[in-house]
Amino acid sequence: MIGMKASEMSRRHGELCPLDTTLKILDGKWKSIILCRLMKHEFRYTELLRTLPGCTRRMLSLQLSQLENDRIIVKQTDTSYVPVKTSYRLTPAGRSLVPIVLAMNKWGATYLERLIPVEAK
Amino acid sequence: MIGMKASEMSRRHGELCPLDTTLKILDGKWKSIILCRLMKHEFRYTELLRTLPGCTRRMLSLQLSQLENDRIIVKQTDTSYVPVKTSYRLTPAGRSLVPIVLAMNKWGATYLERLIPVEAK
DNA sequence: CCGCATCCGTGCGGATACTG
DNA sequence: CAGTATCCGCACGGATGCGG
Numbered sequence: 234m235i236g237m238k239a240s241e242m243s244r245r246h247g248e249l250c251p252l253d254t255t256l257k258i259l260d261g262k263w264k265s266i267i268l269c270r271l272m273k274h275e276f277r278y279t280e281l282l283r284t285l286p287g288c289t290r291r292m293l294s295l296q297l298s299q300l301e302n303d304r305i306i307v308k309q310t311d312t313s314y315v316p317v318k319t320s321y322r323l324t325p326a327g328r329s330l331v332p333i334v335l336a337m338n339k340w341g342a343t344y345l346e347r348l349i350p351v352e353a354k
Numbered sequence: 355m356i357g358m359k360a361s362e363m364s365r366r367h368g369e370l371c372p373l374d375t376t377l378k379i380l381d382g383k384w385k386s387i388i389l390c391r392l393m394k395h396e397f398r399y400t401e402l403l404r405t406l407p408g409c410t411r412r413m414l415s416l417q418l419s420q421l422e423n424d425r426i427i428v429k430q431t432d433t434s435y436v437p438v439k440t441s442y443r444l445t446p447a448g449r450s451l452v453p454i455v456l457a458m459n460k461w462g463a464t465y466l467e468r469l470i471p472v473e474a475k
Numbered sequence: 476c477c478g479c480a481t482c483c484g485t486g487c488g489g490a491t492a493c494t495g
Numbered sequence: 496c497a498g499t500a501t502c503c504g505c506a507c508g509g510a511t512g513c514g515g
Contacts, residue, residue, distance in 0.1 A: 240469050252386050252455065260381065260466075262488070266374050278497055292488065294498060304469070308475060316495085316496040326465060328405030333457050334373065340454055341372030344379075348361050348425070383508070401479055413508070415478060437476040437515085 239303045255333075258303050263288050263296045265334070268323075271306060272331050275322035297321060305330065358426045376454075379424050384409050384417045389444075392427060393452050396443035403418070416444060426451065 238260055239257035259265055263285060265289040269277055282293050292343075300306045305327040360378035360427040380386055384406060391397055391405055421427045426448040435447050444452075 240466055249466070250387065250459075251466055252390065252459040253462070254387055254466060255458040255462035256380055258375075259377055259506095265377055266371065269373065282497095289489070289491095290498065291490090291500095293486085310497095314496095319497065326468070329464075330461065333454070333461055336454050336457065337376040338371075338373040340451065341374070341376040343450075344373060345361055345370070345372055347447070355476095403477095410511095411478065411508070412480095412510085416508085440477065 236302075258300075258305060258330075259334075261296050261299060263292055264300060267293075267296055267300065268305070268327070268330070268334055269338075271321060271323050271327070272334070275309075277318065277320050277321050281321065300327075357423075367440050379421075379451075380422060380455075381428060382417050384413055385421060388414075388417055388421065389426070389448070389451070389455055390459075392448070394454070396430075396441050398439065398441050402442065406418060421448075 238292070239254050239260075259268075266285060267281070270281060276284075278297075281292065282288060285293065297306065297308070301308055304324055306321050307324050309320050309322070311320075360375050360381075380389075387406060388402070391402060398416075399406075399414070403409060403411065406414065418427065418429070422429055425445055427442050428445050429444070430441050432441075
């Protein structure tokens, strides 16, 4: 089950569930925030790393390669430089996910606001 | 970190991230499908269990109690019966999540369709 | 009918060191 | 600069049994 694509993972309930496919794609400690970065513009690897305090190179590589396997982002490697320059940007599929990510972010913000009075009592 | 509410969990990147709050609420093997069931109508515990092939009582209880802690669903207990009758339904917060769940489901379906030609080659 | 307690395997993510 | 390799702790979820 390791290294499997999200599209192959969503048969957990017997049938293939599109909702779980989407959730699986977003599942990973740094994926959501990486998508938030990449929806602004493309990023270099180290540049991206610097915007993610607490994220190790290992984790960044893992999350990026999973997003790449799921065709949400693409890596571009420019070998005409030494050391090599790589950059990451959203694919069409990745861009089509942006409105949903924004909707989830907005829902979460409202949820947290509404929750404060409940938590405080 | 165990038994923590989703609202308390989303500080992983230092700042509180509403997007991660939303993802955390949906994070759990059976939560998405439970929400799919409860958006139709309320369910009894065992009735719900029968619609989730492969889900154990332990897992159903776990997922339900987490959704309850996050104020997405409410449990109603009718003690006038023996054995006790319990049922679960969406809260206002839970109902407000439905459009997003539907959007994710739709996005996932389109994603899987588009992927088939890519995977096949 | 509706759970909770316990034990346990597996995989995620942290820490650290190494490389083209 | 942009990764990979290895080791490891811990939480998630499966299996099973008990209880109000």
